[in-house]
Amino acid sequence: MFFKFLGPKIFGDSVSIPDILDSIPESGIRRLFELASRQKDVISLGIGEPDFDTPQHIKEYALEALNKGMTHYTPNNGLKILRDAISEKLKKENGIDADPDKNIMVTVGGNQAFLLALSTFIRPGDEAIVPSPYFVTHAAAVRLVGGTVVEVRTCIENDFRVVSEDLKKVVTSKTRCIIISTPNNPTGSVLKRKDLEEIADIAVEYNIKIISDEVYEKLIYDGAEHVSIASLNGMSDLTITVNSFSKAYAMTGWRLGYVVADPATVAKMTKFQMYLAACPVSFVQYAAARALQDPRSRAATESMRQEYQKRRDYLYKRLSNVDGLVVNRPMGAFYMFPRVDFEDNVFAEKLLSEGRVVVVPGSAFGTYGRGHVRLCYATSMSNIEEATSRIERFMRSLRK
Numbered sequence: 513m514f515f516k517f518l519g520p521k522i523f524g525d526s527v528s529i530p531d532i533l534d535s536i537p538e539s540g541i542r543r544l545f546e547l548a549s550r551q552k553d554v555i556s557l558g559i560g561e562p563d564f565d566t567p568q569h570i571k572e573y574a575l576e577a578l579n580k581g582m583t584h585y586t587p588n589n590g591l592k593i594l595r596d597a598i599s600e601k602l603k604k605e606n607g608i609d610a611d612p613d614k615n616i617m618v619t620v621g622g623n624q625a626f627l628l629a630l631s632t633f634i635r636p637g638d639e640a641i642v643p644s645p646y647f648v649t650h651a652a653a654v655r656l657v658g659g660t661v662v663e664v665r666t667c668i669e670n671d672f673r674v675v676s677e678d679l680k681k682v683v684t685s686k687t688r689c690i691i692i693s694t695p696n697n698p699t700g701s702v703l704k705r706k707d708l709e710e711i712a713d714i715a716v717e718y719n720i721k722i723i724s725d726e727v728y729e730k731l732i733y734d735g736a737e738h739v740s741i742a743s744l745n746g747m748s749d750l751t752i753t754v755n756s757f758s759k760a761y762a763m764t765g766w767r768l769g770y771v772v773a774d775p776a777t778v779a780k781m782t783k784f785q786m787y788l789a790a791c792p793v794s795f796v797q798y799a800a801a802r803a804l805q806d807p808r809s810r811a812a813t814e815s816m817r818q819e820y821q822k823r824r825d826y827l828y829k830r831l832s833n834v835d836g837l838v839v840n841r842p843m844g845a846f847y848m849f850p851r852v853d854f855e856d857n858v859f860a861e862k863l864l865s866e867g868r869v870v871v872v873p874g875s876a877f878g879t880y881g882r883g884h885v886r887l888c889y890a891t892s893m894s895n896i897e898e899a900t901s902r903i904e905r906f907m908r909s910l911r912k
């Protein structure tokens with residue numbers, strides 16, 4: 513007997529991956545970029561990656577590794593020197609005590625971690641609670657392993673911070689995890705310590721795991737505090753923390769991230785990795801280990817952060833005054849997620865064809881992204897200035 517389960521077919525306990533793949537929609541982000549590539553003089557606030565180059569000293573560490581002949585496979589869980597450096601960083605900056613041999617695994621970007629982690633404990637029919645709007649990979653990874661995504665609404669009025677009461681209402685006997693992202697993509701929201709304590713209480717009470725996506729931890733504004741939920745009481749064994757070198761060090765193309773979790777989860781993920789990528793690129797791992805120990809890296813991250821904050825301030829100030837937009841003040845990452853009170857796909861297509869600005873329709877990020885668009889300010893100030901002027905003109909034309 514088989515039955516339809518959110519699209520894919522499930523046979524007894526086995527899930528058909530081809531059917532799941534067919535059921536997952538193509539990214540709404542990609543479609544817009546295809547449209548944009550056919551038009552001239554377009555400013556993109558679409559792509560979610562740093563516009564800065566990787567700091568020079570990190571590139572030099574990679575060259576040093578190549579010259580030393582570090583061109584071979586590494587252990588499946590990553591180079592020991594990198595796991596050691598990550599462990600030190602976690603202790604110093606995140607209040608997390610992690611054994612480099614048991615609790616840490618290096619991954620091919622943060623993105624790879626979600627599928628690997630979820631595949632260690634999600635079975636067909638299990639539920640993962642995901643505050644929505646969400647980062648696209650979170651939901652896709654849950655579906656790919658045969659799980660069900662249970663969306664919980666977050667809204668602009670509460671700065672897109674999830675309310676623990678809302679989480680509690682959807683916990684069932686099938687709930688296995690909650691996936692949080694702070695700072696958040698696509699909204700830029702940052703969860704406060706109190707929010708995280710309340711989420712931790714739910715995890716402990718119902719014995720469910722938290723997957724905590726912290727890839728934007730360094731990009732945080734106005735003196736807000738980044739809190740790692742794994743550092744809270746009783747949470748170290750219940751939390752799978754995901755981090756990455758992509759955003760903090762402008763290293764998206766280097767594809768390097770890491771996971772911190774309990775030993776059993778790390779062991780299973782490492783087994784999966786053996787058959788998947790074997791390991792992340794060896795000389796990239798070496799460069800990252802050295803980068804973590806080099807004070808120049810912290811300085812480089814801080815100067816990028818300051819620049820993002822300037823851009824956010826500018827964008828927020830100008831867009832706050834535009835009729836027809838309800839703007840949030842993002843506290844982290846490099847995204848703003850205004851409400852447009854318009855069907856978001858139509859809005860984004862019209863803004864592209866008439867205003868020549870690329871933004872991403874909010875519905876690409878789940879049910880509760882509808883009626884919003886994502887603006888990424890990881891682009892030059894002059895682009896942001898011109899894009900805002902175009903958006904202002906476009907919004908005036910909409911109201912005529």
Ligand SMILES: Cc1ncc(COP(=O)(O)O)c(C=O)c1O
Binds near residue numbers: 622697727756767768
């Ligand atoms: C919230 C979030 N998590 C994880 C990632 C994955 O980044 P990477 O695979 O480059 O480390 C991204 C990338 O955009 C992101 O926005």
